[in-house]
Amino acid sequence: MRITVDHRTTYRFSVPQGRVTQLLRLTPSGTDGQAVASWGIHVDCDARMRHGRDGFGNRTTMLYVDGPIHGIEIEVSGEVLTNGSDGVLHGSVEPLPPAVFLRSTPLTEAGGALAGFAADAVASVSDAVERMHVLNVAFHKHFTLDRGRPVSGRSAAEAFESKSATLRDFAQMFTAGARGLGVPARYVSGYSSACFIGDTPPAPHGWAEVFIEGLGWVAFDPCTGLSADDAYVRVAVALDSAGAAPVAGSRLGEGHEELDVDLHVGRDSAQD
Structure with missing residues (x-):
């Protein structure tokens, strides 16, 4: 499948900022299941960017902008070719052993009710x-x-105490539940229109991967109740959603900020 992504994140500040520093996890890595045909990050102001990888193997971009800054728009656009693998991950960068992903974080603490539900x-x-x-x-x-x-x-x-769940909630609850059963699990951020039908625009997506002995990492999306397939673009993994967040960082200045996200995910199965 050919998947196109056009993702714009816009920050507007109530007063000019002296400096903005952002860690971007917005660039997918190639695996056996996805090939990055084209990808680019564009910023609407004079900025310095430094590319690298974090401890989880995710591709990262450090973004530095000097003030005065009234606002900043980060645009990501690209094309990824994917193929089906029944959710089984092959060819990914894995600097850490699976046992690391048995660790809980404050965002993935299961609590008694969630752990009991999973069991x-x-x-x-x-x-x-x-x-x-x-x-x-x-x-x-x-x-x-x-x-x-x-x-x-x-x-x-x-989140488990509510009757409804966001994409992030679904993935974190599944991750917490799997770890409670003794299965290494991690949060995955990326792109998919799988949970958005009709006129509802897609949003940056989150799902989970678990490690199964003899098989490896396998992707599950509790939003759909299915394994993640070739309609997904995998970007970053971490212990929880904060560690895999597409954009994180800091700013030097007073006032408040407004955030606007515009995302279009297109897919064309004719390329399969």
Whole structure:
């Protein structure tokens, strides 16, 4: 499948800022399942950019802008060719052993209710792969999709108390539930229009990967209840959503900021 991405993030500041420093996780890496045909990051002001990789193997760009800064627009555009693999990941950069992804963070603490839900969901299933499919479907059926902007700092345990879940909530709850079952799991950020139908525009997406002995990392999306397929562009992984956030950073200055995100994800299966 050929997937095109046009992603604009715009910040507007109430007073000019002296400096803006951003860590961008906006560039996908090539794997056996995705080939990056073209990709670029463009900024609407004079900026310095330094490219590298973080400790999880994600491609990163450090963005430095000197003030006075009234606003900044970051545009990402590119084309990725994908192929189906039943959610199994091959050819990715893996600097860390899977056991690292058994670690909890404040955002992925399961809490008693979520951990109990996960254990009950897979209690009658013994096969390792099937257990994760059952868990994925259980979260998908338990919550309705909240298409609004995620609540900053909301943990998996807090999200589990609600009747609806954002894309971020779904992925973090599944990650927490899998770790509670002793399965290494991690948060994945990227692009897909899988959960957005009709006139609702797609948003930056989040799903999860779990490590299964003898098979490797396998992608699951509790938003759909299915494994992530060739309609997904995988960009970054981390222990939680904060570690895989597309944009993170700081600014030097007073006042407040307004954030606007405009994203279009197109796909063409004719290239398969």
